[in-house]
Amino acid sequence: MRYNNRGKDQIRPVKFTVGWGEYPAGSVLIETGKTRVLCSATVEERVPPHLVGSPEGWVTAEYAMLPAATQTRGRRDIANLKLAPRSAEIQRLIGRSLRSVTDLRLLCGMTVTVDCDVLQADGGTRTASITGGWLALWLACEKLKKQGVCPANPVREEIAAVSAGIVGGEVLLDLDYSEDSRADADFNMVMTAAGRVIELQGTGEARPFSRDELNELLDLGTKGIAELCAARRRACGGLK
Amino acid sequence: MRYNNRGKDQIRPVKFTVGWGEYPAGSVLIETGKTRVLCSATVEERVPPHLVGSPEGWVTAEYAMLPAATQTRGRRDIANLKLAPRSAEIQRLIGRSLRSVTDLRLLCGMTVTVDCDVLQADGGTRTASITGGWLALWLACEKLKKQGVCPANPVREEIAAVSAGIVGGEVLLDLDYSEDSRADADFNMVMTAAGRVIELQGTGEARPFSRDELNELLDLGTKGIAELCAARRRACGGLK
Amino acid sequence: MRYNNRGKDQIRPVKFTVGWGEYPAGSVLIETGKTRVLCSATVEERVPPHLVGSPEGWVTAEYAMLPAATQTRGRRDIANLKLAPRSAEIQRLIGRSLRSVTDLRLLCGMTVTVDCDVLQADGGTRTASITGGWLALWLACEKLKKQGVCPANPVREEIAAVSAGIVGGEVLLDLDYSEDSRADADFNMVMTAAGRVIELQGTGEARPFSRDELNELLDLGTKGIAELCAARRRACGGLK
Amino acid sequence: MRYNNRGKDQIRPVKFTVGWGEYPAGSVLIETGKTRVLCSATVEERVPPHLVGSPEGWVTAEYAMLPAATQTRGRRDIANLKLAPRSAEIQRLIGRSLRSVTDLRLLCGMTVTVDCDVLQADGGTRTASITGGWLALWLACEKLKKQGVCPANPVREEIAAVSAGIVGGEVLLDLDYSEDSRADADFNMVMTAAGRVIELQGTGEARPFSRDELNELLDLGTKGIAELCAARRRACGGLK
Amino acid sequence: MRYNNRGKDQIRPVKFTVGWGEYPAGSVLIETGKTRVLCSATVEERVPPHLVGSPEGWVTAEYAMLPAATQTRGRRDIANLKLAPRSAEIQRLIGRSLRSVTDLRLLCGMTVTVDCDVLQADGGTRTASITGGWLALWLACEKLKKQGVCPANPVREEIAAVSAGIVGGEVLLDLDYSEDSRADADFNMVMTAAGRVIELQGTGEARPFSRDELNELLDLGTKGIAELCAARRRACGGLK
Amino acid sequence: MRYNNRGKDQIRPVKFTVGWGEYPAGSVLIETGKTRVLCSATVEERVPPHLVGSPEGWVTAEYAMLPAATQTRGRRDIANLKLAPRSAEIQRLIGRSLRSVTDLRLLCGMTVTVDCDVLQADGGTRTASITGGWLALWLACEKLKKQGVCPANPVREEIAAVSAGIVGGEVLLDLDYSEDSRADADFNMVMTAAGRVIELQGTGEARPFSRDELNELLDLGTKGIAELCAARRRACGGLK
Secondary structure: OOHHHOOOOOOOOEEEEEOOOOOOOEEEEEEEOOEEEEEEEEEEOOOOHHHOOOOOOEEEEEEEEOHHHOOOOOOOHHHHOOOOHHHHHHHHHHHHHHHHOEOHHHHOOOEEEEEEEEEEOOOOHHHHHHHHHHHHHHHHHHHHHHOOOOOOOOEOOOEEEEEEEEEOOEEEEOOOHHHHOOOOEEEEEEEEOOOOEEEEEEEOOOOOEOHHHHHHHHHHHHHHHHHHHHHHHHHOOOOO | OOHHHOOOOOOOOEEEEEOOOOOOOEEEEEEEOOEEEEEEEEEEOOOOHHHOOOOOOEEEEEEEEOHHHOOOOOOOHHHHOOOOHHHHHHHHHHHHHHHHOEOHHHHOOOEEEEEEEEEEOOOOHHHHHHHHHHHHHHHHHHHHHHOOOOOOOOEOOOEEEEEEEEEOOEEEEOOOHHHHOOOOEEEEEEEEOOOOEEEEEEEOOOOOEOHHHHHHHHHHHHHHHHHHHHHHHHHOOOOO | OOHHHOOOOOOOOEEEEEOOOOOOOEEEEEEEOOEEEEEEEEEEOOOOHHHOOOOOOEEEEEEEEOHHHOOOOOOOHHHHOOOOHHHHHHHHHHHHHHHHOEOHHHHOOOEEEEEEEEEEOOOOHHHHHHHHHHHHHHHHHHHHHHOOOOOOOOEOOOEEEEEEEEEOOEEEEOOOHHHHOOEEEEEEEEEEOOOOEEEEEEEOOOOOEOHHHHHHHHHHHHHHHHHHHHHHHHHOOOOO | OOHHHOOOOOOOOEEEEEOOOOOOOEEEEEEEOOEEEEEEEEEEOOOOHHHOOOOOOEEEEEEEEOHHHOOOOOOOHHHHOOOOHHHHHHHHHHHHHHHHOEOHHHHOOOEEEEEEEEEEOOOOHHHHHHHHHHHHHHHHHHHHHHOOOOOOOOEOOOEEEEEEEEEOOEEEEOOOHHHHOOOOEEEEEEEEOOOOEEEEEEEOOOOOEOHHHHHHHHHHHHHHHHHHHHHHHHHOOOOO | OOHHHOOOOOOOOEEEEEOOOOOOOEEEEEEEOOEEEEEEEEEEOOOOHHHOOOOOOEEEEEEEEOHHHOOOOOOOHHHHOOOOHHHHHHHHHHHHHHHHOEOHHHHOOOEEEEEEEEEEOOOOHHHHHHHHHHHHHHHHHHHHHHOOOOOOOOEOOOEEEEEEEEEOOEEEEOOOHHHHOOOOEEEEEEEEOOOOEEEEEEEOOOOOEOHHHHHHHHHHHHHHHHHHHHHHHHHOOOOO | OOHHHOOOOOOOOEEEEEOOOOOOOEEEEEEEOOEEEEEEEEEEOOOOHHHOOOOOOEEEEEEEEOHHHOOOOOOOHHHHOOOOHHHHHHHHHHHHHHHHOEOHHHHOOOEEEEEEEEEEOOOOHHHHHHHHHHHHHHHHHHHHHHOOOOOOOOEOOOEEEEEEEEEOOEEEEOOOHHHHOOOOEEEEEEEEOOOOEEEEEEEOOOOOEOHHHHHHHHHHHHHHHHHHHHHHHHHOOOOO
16 A cells, blocks of 8 residues: 555645745745755856857756755765765756757857755655756746747746656556665656656666566656646646 | 834844654754745764764754855855855854753764755845754754653753844844845854853954944844744744 | 668677786676777675675676777866766666676675776767676676685676667667767667666657657667677676 | 963963065964964965956965874864865954955955964964964065055054953953863954954853853953054064 | 796886777887786877966876776775875876977977876886887877878987886896885886986885995896887887 | 085085974974975874784875965965875875884884975975984984883984986086976985985986986985984984
């Protein structure tokens, strides 16, 4: 039995607080179950060195977790003098996903940084960061459009992310931490609202899995992502 | 005129959300005006090297600001490979203040870490961290008492902190960011509810100030700290 | 047309030099096309902190590239004072894949480190590291078995890795660097010789891709991995 | 009884060796009791990033202690890969204090760095650094004036610093290390020769202290600072 | 008896593989006995800060050892967050030696970096790096000459390096690791083919040594360096 | 003409202040010409990891330069987050030289750290560090002998160090900075008082040099070292 009698193919309750922070161009607090991620999109007039002089701007992400966000307190990166490799990997995933649906030429000369700070972690923080971060990015770009800086919103397509996994022989959607830590296989999916694939990252941590299982996981993910996109659209009163 | 018609000797509206986070032993979200600091007290069964074998435990603090907490996005410490000196200084102040009212022998073998993470910054983040962090510490210690780990709550006395400053020739209580950035002199005070001094840090950034001005600043601080202590007691239904 | 008239579903010529280095317990130089990775497995009598006192040993990997391995010289990690995030991500993938087919209890008290040093890079260095690193690990474990340290070889199953991608509308197996840099989508697969999935990492860098395309990519990968496993078995005179 | 029969309101013997080093624009070895700090002011034609293009120059300080300066050898910062937080805090204090009496517009385009290197430490190193560093700065600026680079000496006012504390119930001026380590409360004061306040940093480490005690501490500090300014003026043959 | 019946004044078998790597402008794999160093010379159009605007270019070297190159696995520099001091010292020696025979004005605006990566280490890695690195540099410069970038090859003179030492009372040429670790004295020599001295680094690790012993060591080194230069010239078909 | 009419084979005036610092077991301020190095030997009851459980103790050195010690201010190591490679190389030389004449078994369980802090630099700082550091080490060991910790002084032999070089075609002893920066060749020698060799480090920075020139440099060094040893013995009232 899942927590709160959740069905196998059901996502956790999700809530988007738009404008949680006052200063960033786009600010969204996303809560899925007990997981809470503050997503903040900031626009700066600079581009990274490899784009100086190029007609394209940039979208990047940073991901971090407060030390007290987890059941056992974690150490801050600065205390270890290095970014946690897990965080580095996640923020590369977030940035890559968001860039894949952004027309970077419309951001020429600018960088949008999407900070995803996990305030409380109960599994699924990377997928929540993408789902919430997309909205923060969209809001920041909408502001650029309204200010006349961009002729159109550079974000071309809706994407969201969710996990699915095999736990105790069952294929489940949107794992929480207690499920994730017992999973035989774990799959993170980033897709468009229509179910086309942006990123897949799956791992058979405890045992290899079959093509049939893979297809079940993908079906569940497609369903969850469509639901997250719909909830997000409701939360911000429609995207347009 | 101050923002929202605030009087010269008036603190900003203050709100304490007790139990904001689910995992830390003590969790408090303090909001004073637009400043929001998440204070989380975690208990670990270890002591720092200099206390191994000693009859005393330890209380320490960590202070950090989310990059998007301020009007202009800041860089993360890890990107600079060093803790911001300002943060280092502030967390030393918070830790010293909290230790000064804690009976460390009652925490023998344990360390309580009070994480003060600034989610939004509009001036007064270090004083809010002390005021909120004290409550997080007290709650964590109360839990230790209830679990029978400590015979009594090791926190012996209520303290809080506030700033005051000289802005445009006027002595003002509890500066927000726009006031602080124009201040001739700036004073941070940590005191007991009864007005005895724990820490004073004052600086005449733009000009030296006189003993008379110093006394005015101290009077205002004493008043503000008493009010903060009262609000905090109300917020958590009394301290006992 | 692919380099050297390679077919769409053909892997590059692959060569394994077993025992290239004299000191590591397992040493393999893998060459696939122009890509060359030196894989060295070393056994140490220690376990990482989280396994002290546990009945399990550990398998870990480190991945790095010589500065002159690529067409444009790269900077060494130490010059940047941080491990390249890309390398961190890759070595986590290699370690996770190798551990998934290792019986860690047979390595109790020991750590096997598989160093994957890229001497020349022409695409596919992470998959070559897994394919070559698996053999280095197997050889080191075989030595432990012969020395009577392990009752059986702890490596339970053969795995290998390969990439596939969509380039100019075509689905291609085992991308070299010039193909990879033009790919619309890029997929790295780690599977057993029998085609069961260990890890999938796919990204639609330039555009989302469909479930049908995904299936084509997986079919190609399954074929390539079977061929790599067969070539590897021949190279070391059979795995027994 | 204090060391060498010093009175409660007496500063330690102080000695200034002007021109101890040959290369810096201003070089002063200050000795107060056994504490010895080498203060070196160097002028460079550059400003920190936040002042590029501004009409103001900059004054900054660096503070460090030789490993063998204390009774127990300390580790060098570089061995810890971070500046000791205590040093960071102190050098911010020194820099802020010196800037508060400098007309930065007269230093346009230039940075004066005041290095305060503690060669031997017996308490009061931060206050000695300010008292000695002020003279090094003044000397460097005097040289700029003589070279015609500055129309007037940018240092507008004399400042010095001293500590006072409550030790065993007694209020004492200018604590040495053995007193400081037993102090209930410890106060560092930076003032003008006329007793106006630049910086106050006080901490009731062992117990809160009262407004009356605070006033006693301030009175002692005012007296000590006036004496240090007078001694310093004698040492360099008058400031003009 | 030395390994493989080598005579006291005999160097180890040496082999140069020219063009081992495909991308660097000059690439040489040098093997002396079991020691293998991959030397790669890369040309970049930039100069270090101290040469911006100068008529001279730069030659620099980087030296590193793969973790599995030695009998006991070493840690990577990045894991220690610092370049091994021994490596730093060696790469300074290589760079200094190569620069001493290069006409830097012919490299105006360019930097040649010679990467010396030790793939297997059995003593003499620093001297092999210089002997192999010189050829990589010469090849890269020859390419610049052929491209018309340099009017002549900026490398003016042939140099090579070898060690000699006192082991068990005997003076031996070209120590391998087992000899080096038992040596009373150890001498590294960098000379021109004609025996003129570029660098000498000798240390009486176990006991001081006499002027007579020093002369014997220098005679052996002169002989070895002449032989290495001859072998190198044969390996690349003459230096023209 | 050399500064102050010094002869070609003459060392600079040298002065040893024994006991300059109050806390270290051995403290020596050495001044040779304008070069000033504070040498402090501290004894700690610990050994480095590789000697835990061994019958031998350890002698190590740390070398650093104050930022204002040179004509142009240098940056502190901590600002660069790495020990200057030059300093790393020098402190390895100092440590190796001092260990070569110390009976480490008499120091069992202890480490003597010799800090060499350059307060003013006018060439020859590494050789002054060895010459002064030897005395600091000897004094610290003498104290151990007097305390009965060591049955005899573990320092078995007197050593000192000096430089010589070829400047404008002339062979000169003990180069100051202005000579060193124009030298064609530069030689640092560490020898016993009787002229036996501990360390030689010579470099033909501008041109290779001959065996005859090498012999002249060694003769000068032998003379200088004998004079430094004699001066040092006089300064501390004889070594016994």
